[in-house]
Amino acid sequence: MKTAVMMAAVLAGISSAQAVTTFSFASDTDPSHFTFAGSGGNVSNGTPAPVVTLTVGNGNNGESALTFDVEFRTNFSLDFLASVNQPGGTLHLYNIVGFDGQAPMFGFYVPGTNTPLLTATFDGGIFRNLGSEGAWGTGGDASASDITGQVTYTWFGASNANFGLVQGASSVGVDDVVFTLTDLQNAQTHTPGVSLGNNYPSTGWVSEGSYSGTANFVPTPGAIALLGLGGLAVGRRRR
Structure with missing residues (x-):
């Protein structure tokens, strides 16, 4: 009994x-720094790591969203899949894979420290960019979901039942992540887009970016x- x-x-x-927790950030507010940077098949955060405002919640539960000013960090690599000619250009497709032996990851940290607020690993993701036959265009996206791969979030902040947050817990159920890349440009010349060589960027590039994702920290x-x-x-x- x-x-x-x-x-x-x-x-x-x-x-x-709340079973589902939403996370998001808009592009960082510093015009002199970029959200993403890349070279060849590697993708990481800009340097220095951009400070973004991470929003937790969307207001649908009647609660005002939580906000945190944090550093955004990420590392992953691209594995060329295909380039498909479209009426409006060429769609370049890549599988998202690990970086330096580590699983694809991103995270949000207390600025200037290695103290995490939220981290995530993701496998089975796809990166897309619509450009020309020999170049990426200025916009792209990276996405992953538990439906086709594996996304695992870990929350290190305080627990908050109104937002489905459990301190120290890793997510369960169906989670997802989407990054949108905008204003992608050659890192040296700052001209729009970046040329390709053997299906990968032939020089360094940078871009602005935004993020949204959902996680389930309770059964x-x-x-x-x-x-x-x-x-x-x-x-x-x-x-």
Whole structure:
């Protein structure tokens, strides 16, 4: 009986929390620094790491969104997939893969420190850019989802049930991430786009960028139901 009562309390707490947490940031506010930078098949954050305003929540739950001024950092590599001629240009497609033996990652840190607020790894992502046959254009995007790959967030900030945040927890369920790259340009000449050699940028490039993603830090209703059944079964066995 005691076990069943305790389990009911746990389930009530979990079910009252918001299941899906949204994260986003607009392009950084410093026009002299860029969000993304790249060379060859590698992509990273700009140098120095841009300070962005990370927004948690979208206001749909009646709560004002949380905001944090943090450094954005990322590292991943591109593996050429295909270039497809379109009526409006050539769509260049790449698989997103690890960088220097590490899984593709991004994170948000207290400025000037290595103290994380939110980090993520993502596998099975796609990078796209619409340009010409021999060059990238000024816009592109990178995306990944648990439906086709694996995205795992870890939250290091304070817990907040209204936003589905659990300190120290890694995400469960279906998570996703989308980066939009704009004003992509040659890092040396600052001319729009960047030329390609053997399917990859032939020189360094930089761009502005924005981000949105969703994460689940609490079990889904189905997982909660299974947890409840397991708790009841344990309670019966102990009688």
